[in-house]
Amino acid sequence: MENVRGILEAFRVYPVEIEKYTDRVYYVKSNNQTYALKKSILNNDTLPFWHDVYRVAQAENLQHIIPVYINHRGDLYAGNENEVYYLTPWIESHHRSLFIDKVYQTLGYIHAKTRKIHTLTESSREQSRESFLIYQKQIYDLRKALLGHVELFESRHFMSPVELLVCTQYRDILKAFFLMDRRLEQYLENQSTISEWQVCLCHGNLSGSHILHGERTFFINWERSKYDNPIIDLSHFLKDRTLHYDNEGEALLSKFHNYMDENKLLIHELILLCIYLMDPSQYLQAIERYVNDSSEDSTINQVIQLQRLHRQLLFGIRFSEFIEAEYEMVSLDESSEI
Structure with a gap:
């Protein structure tokens, strides 16, 4: 959890609650917002393609692609080449059945x-x-x-x-x-x-x-x-x-x-x-x-x-x-x- 807290600090998020939701996803609650922190499988080869998704999403106003937060250095992710994390809003999926x-x-x-x-x-x-x-x-x-x-x-x-x-x-x-x-x-x-x-x-x-x-x-x-x-x-x-x-x-x-x-x-x-x-x-x-x-x-x-x-x-x-x-x-x- 200390590593997770260090990652969150890079996004200037100071949690009051952290819950491991899956092996790679953490539910994070701060004073006024909830987040999903994802430990990704991204690497130096796949990061450019992943970056391009959010460039295109912004250019085309694709609101169905959930946004990612920028850290204090202006990057879309935090961590190192072995552990790449990114942060998104936590979305409550209200319906168990798929529409x-x-x-x-x-x-x-x-x-x-x-x-x-x-x-x-x-x-x-x-x-x-x-x-x-x-x-x-x-x-x-x-x-x-x-x-x-x-x-x-x-x-x-x-x-x-x-x-x-x-x-x-x-x-x-x-x-x-x-x-x-x-x-x-x-x-x-x-x-x-x-x-x-x-x-x-x-x-x-x-x-x-x-x-x-x-x-x-x-x-x-x-x-x-x-x-x-x-x-x-x-x-x-x-x-x-x-x-x-x-x-x-x-x-x-x-x-x-x-x-x-x-x-x-x-x-x-x-x-x-x-x-x-x-x-x-x-x-x-x-x-x-x-x-x-x-x-x-x-x-x-x-x-x-x-x-x-x-x-x-x-x-x-x-x-x-x-x-x-x-x-x-x-x-x-x-x-x-x-």
Whole structure:
């Protein structure tokens, strides 16, 4: 706590109460104000990007990005190169449930306000195509590996809970592979027509713990921020929600228009988002850890993890079907025949 008090003095904050809220966040109360002090993961490489978030937030008046206080030297942080701390207002999040429409709207607003359009060269398109062809081959290899695991599990007289679960889920995972392959073909067919690429300020780690609902919706912890295509934030948010919750799928689909109203994505971006959401790599990695006996988790925890990853992939399938119904003028079946 003495180290924390020393950090707070750099911001000219003299606390009457300090409470360790998480491993990296402290609740701080002074005579007339409350603060959140964050011990960050920032370093010399990532500090410039983090600084840029607040420069952009000020220039664009992005009030949904929670501000940070300046210390007595005019810096946005205090500490040293090994321990970087920053100070923000403490926001009481009044609602335990996530307002999905508000999150979509806020995220779309930030993306739209910081959007930049890059013109793609023939060389960059060709490099991207090569990367996707490599990825397509990796997906094919993962499908073969999954089949091999299922055949091995089914050959055993008694299957373990993990093996039984994988065999039970196999049909769903195979559907994800099938749709993924068609989406990759669709993206590759249209890649030559993509002349521009949208980039914007992305949070980089948009999970539920980094979203607060106070007077407005706030996004906190911009330590992994970067300029990238907006589907990076959307895929991270959607994967996080469907990994941990099984009752939000319908709302995540029906309220998606709140994002599109603020920052409309093009068809090739929606296709790419579908690909991100149906990526089966983590599911196969979990099986590989089980097969190689390299997982440190108990059997029950391995089952829980597979259930969660299965739920993610089921949502990816639903999202792909939703995009086809709501935003694509040509169905996925017809587009594959063109």
